[in-house]
Amino acid sequence: MAQVFVSDHPLIRHKVTLLRSVETGPKKFRELIREVAILLAYEATADLGVKEIPVQTPMAGANGYELTDKIGLVPILRAGLGMVEGIWEMMPTAEVWHIGLYRDHQTLEPVQYYNKLPVHPTVQVCLILDPMLATGGSAVATVDILKHWGAQRIKFVGIIGAPEGVERLTQAHPDVDIYLAAIDDHLTPEPSAPGDPPEGYIVPGLGDAGDRQFGTG
Numbered sequence: 001m002a003q004v005f006v007s008d009h010p011l012i013r014h015k016v017t018l019l020r021s022v023e024t025g026p027k028k029f030r031e032l033i034r035e036v037a038i039l040l041a042y043e044a045t046a047d048l049g050v051k052e053i054p055v056q057t058p059m060a061g062a063n064g065y066e067l068t069d070k071i072g073l074v075p076i077l078r079a080g081l082g083m084v085e086g087i088w089e090m091m092p093t094a095e096v097w098h099i100g101l102y103r104d105h106q107t108l109e110p111v112q113y114y115n116k117l118p119v120h121p122t123v124q125v126c127l128i129l130d131p132m133l134a135t136g137g138s139a140v141a142t143v144d145i146l147k148h149w150g151a152q153r154i155k156f157v158g159i160i161g162a163p164e165g166v167e168r169l170t171q172a173h174p175d176v177d178i179y180l181a182a183i184d185d186h187l188t189p190e191p192s193a194p195g196d197p198p199e200g201y202i203v204p205g206l207g208d209a210g211d212r213q214f215g216t217g
């Protein structure tokens, strides 16, 4: 069964509060997405394989370690883009493979518009990056794509999840561990009156993660 890790780290709690705030503008929002992504990736990579290697310090020989897993960072466009840069700095040999999906406004189901994965898998561990796990449709579709590609180990690194999305992803892919900063209360229902928010947004959430990063809201 999938492991669902929800961080209670004080730094993450503090930063997620700022992310949620309606007062936070795009520049600060992007910085926070980047920082929270690094902190969550630290947890998500705790079980990566290493092999022992010798290393020479200025003083003596020592035992060292080298990562054995080739890592693929897989941001879901657009909002996942903001999670790439910081994590990539921590693991500069990772490959980055973009998957373009948007949610159809009527059905809330993901529509794929970009995928340039090569024919055969080139990495051992894929970290899917997307700040929002709402209905779970985009995450499930991305895991489907990566499994069809031949990826063996896949983890989902998000920031805020809805219970509905966590349930859908764990049911569809029980072998995919999920790393989040928070699981929120519910998703907005279909609007019933003018001025109601659109359907399928996480409450309390942080609004539209893509629009808030790119200033397009």
Ligand code: PRP
Binding pocket: 076, 077, 078, 079, 080, 101, 102, 103, 108, 110, 130, 131, 132, 133, 134, 135, 136, 137, 138, 139, 165, 200, 209, 210, 211
């Ligand atoms: C958002 C978000 C996820 C998706 C989550 O993307 O970044 O990809 O919605 O919703 P789901 O769990 O119900 O599939 P959106 O489709 O708004 O596209 P954008 O990132 O380009 O704004």
Ligand code: URA
Binding pocket: 079, 132, 134, 200, 201, 202, 203, 205, 206, 207, 208, 209, 210
């Ligand atoms: N996508 C977002 O950006 N925010 C949500 O709350 C749900 C989907």
